């Protein structure tokens with residue numbers, strides 16, 4: 495069978511830009527093969543980014559303005575799809591995650607979750623003339639799932655190991671893990687995954703706060719590395735109920751966003767921390783919450799932790815994780831041959847490919863859904 499050329503498009507909770515991955519996909523499950531032909535991040539126009547962040551923090555918006563923002567995001571995604579194909583053979587399918595602006599996890603029967611991704615697939619298909627699959631989270635939510643994390647089944651087929659138990663840890667705005675047992679009998683049913691809590695979201699907001707918006711992240715963690723974490727504060731913050739909630743669980747900037755950062759700043763006042771110490775303490779919270787969740791919710795620590803997402807570039811954060819994990823080696827997916835920065839975009843290309851072949855994309859043991867379901871709505875093109 496000829497491989498299928500697919501574009502995966504993703505903008506995550508950091509709202510730093512649109513990750514586009516042009517890939518060739520073949521196979522279905524254990525024979526799944528993905529080759530990255532091109533990967534690029536296209537920054538949002540600054541005004542659009544501001545609007546997205548604003549509505550994400552609960553600012554009032556008229557329906558007309560919401561429609562305009564939805565379309566502006568779809569235009570930016572379509573442009574990314576067109577640019578990534580330059581100089582390459584064209585794709586026949588797009589998997590577009592869209593831009594999450596609101597996520598309310600499942601809260602029990604009668605209260606399905608609600609997860610809103612903007613950048614409608616219908617417009618992306620119209621603008622690119624390529625069949626586009628979007629709205630990936632709704633199917634799982636309909637089946638009483640959280641609709642997140644969704645990358646776990648893709649991780650299973652691209653990153654599991656015959657003998658090693660692995661944690662694939664994404665550190666985006668929010669952190670999420672896929673626990674992959676070694677490929678013994680029944681390994682698929684033992685896969686777990688959940689959102690670990692803040693990834694870079696609080697750190698990015700803190701850097702923006704301290705630089706009056708001049709900087710949006712702590713490059714390589716250099717600023718935090720020049721400070722010292724305040725451990726009593728980390729302990730205090732780790733008592734947040736989210737960290738103690740058993741999976742399935744998911745979260746977003748609604749919980750670990752601006753309001754939470756202000757709480758952290760207030761909590762830190764009694765310790766009279768300087769800026770670097772505060773950043774070191776926030777970084778420590780990210781690292782400690784990840785390790786705390788493994789120790790609380792996994793049968794035992796994995797043999798390897800494999801990082802992906804922009805946070806895998808934060809060397810100080812990686813060092814802290816290594817220290818807290820003791821003997822467990824910490825790698826990045828780049829070292830296994832899968833791009834750490836484009837892994838999520840690649841995952842949505844695979845999820846679209848599966849949807850097109852009518853293969854379910856969710857793992858009920860991860861999202862809490864009552865069954866496997868097809869993920870994504872298909873938007874074709876009209877003449």
Ligand SMILES: Nc1ncnc2c1ncn2[C@@H]1O[C@H](COP(=O)(O)OP(=O)(O)OP(=O)(O)O)[C@@H](O)[C@H]1O
Pocket residue numbers: 505506507508509510664665666667668669693694698710711712713714715802803804805807808809838
């Ligand atoms: N060199 C670097 N040093 C430190 N941090 C970095 C570096 N490069 C990227 N980052 C961090 O990674 C973030 C972007 O990560 P990523 O694109 O994986 O997030 P996302 O996909 O938006 O989020 P999510 O996975 O929650 O949806 C940036 O906001 C920044 O905090």
Ligand SMILES: CC(=O)N[C@H]1[C@@H]2OC[C@@H](O2)[C@@H](O)[C@@H]1O[C@H](C)C(=O)O
Pocket residue numbers: 506507594596597609641642643644645646664666667668669670689744745746838
């Ligand atoms: C609602 C939403 O967009 N959630 C994202 C977010 O970013 C990281 C974490 O929270 C994760 O659960 C999810 O994205 C990844 C791609 C997922 O669904 O697997």
